[in-house]
Amino acid sequence: MVRQSSNARLHLYDARDDAAALLLIDLQQAIDDVDLHGVHSNPALNDRLEELLTCWRGGNGHIVHVRHFSYTPGSPYRSGHAGAEFKASALPLAGERIVTKHVESPFIGTDLEAWLRRHGIARLVLAGVSTGHAVSTTARHAHCLDFGVVVVADACASFPLDEIDGERWSAEDVQRFSLSLLGSHYARIASTREVVQQF
Template sequence: MASHTGNARLRLCDARDEGAALMIIDVQRAIDDIGYWGERNNARMEENLEDLLGCWRGGNGHIVHVRHFSHTPGSPYRSGQSGAEFKACVTPRQGERIVTKHVSSAFVGTDLEAWLRRHGVSRLVVAGVATAHAVSTTVRHAGCLDFRVTVAADACATFAVRDRNGRLWDAEQVHALSLAVLDGTFAEVTSTHSVVQHF
């Protein structure tokens, strides 16, 4: 098994550094469909995402908006539905990169890696939805590709999970465990405040 422990010791990305990118994953109207997903954790995610975007837009770093267009029947993320639209708090501006994916990893079936390499990006700050799914999968993939990754924990959110034995793991438990697995192996997990303080 490959080790990525070096990622744990990186310094936080600098938005004024063109080698850094803020990546926001799957923050679309679909996440507000409580009937489909159930309750999520972290009601302040949108506020923290706005703080990260405000910081990045004041510098020279790249901003990447990842959106999910699901092929699953009934998914609120299906292209053409209102759920597939970006939430207002993260609406992309002109010049900001949009990547469309169809699976959990933002690197599968997209030109994301090639685009990052072409623009000299080696460091990522990642936020979005869901911590246990697209965020975790993309962060692990980025780590395996030798990107240095920071996750803004309080700018991420996830949903409850019921296991095959019927036990319900609430969203906060799923969120915390997902971040614990990433931290120190594939990424440094920190807060929005800590990220912003370094700019």
């Protein structure tokens, strides 16, 4: 049975909507480490992120920067490692919310849900990396908590993936599949232009 919750009533949330927040997920320097991840699917990622941030900072200002701090020794996402620092295109400004997670979902072990509820936020606009991992987990978890979800397709990115039978999926194929799966049930898929032009 398909849920008929807030996602059934989705419209494109814009930066003037006081009940909407922009969540930027795992936009840390390590994502540009080609030796670690391979080349991601979105060469225009930085430009799209800057567009979203400019728009949202001129609107209601509900921006949440989610970062991943790994507990694994030697991980480039470990606190204190350069790879764990925010990308230049997604640096938080003073007063913008930062949520630090240690697993895929930013709702686990953090006060993110409580903060969103306290600010009257019911709708989330997601961007970041990777689409099939932390972005997908965040969208699914938010959907289960009855938040409305929009995933900004061209402000997300995926990495190449090895299948269980040894074949290699390109980053672009992983991106298309991940967005298609999210769009089938958990979120509305939109472009940066569609979101920004509402402003």
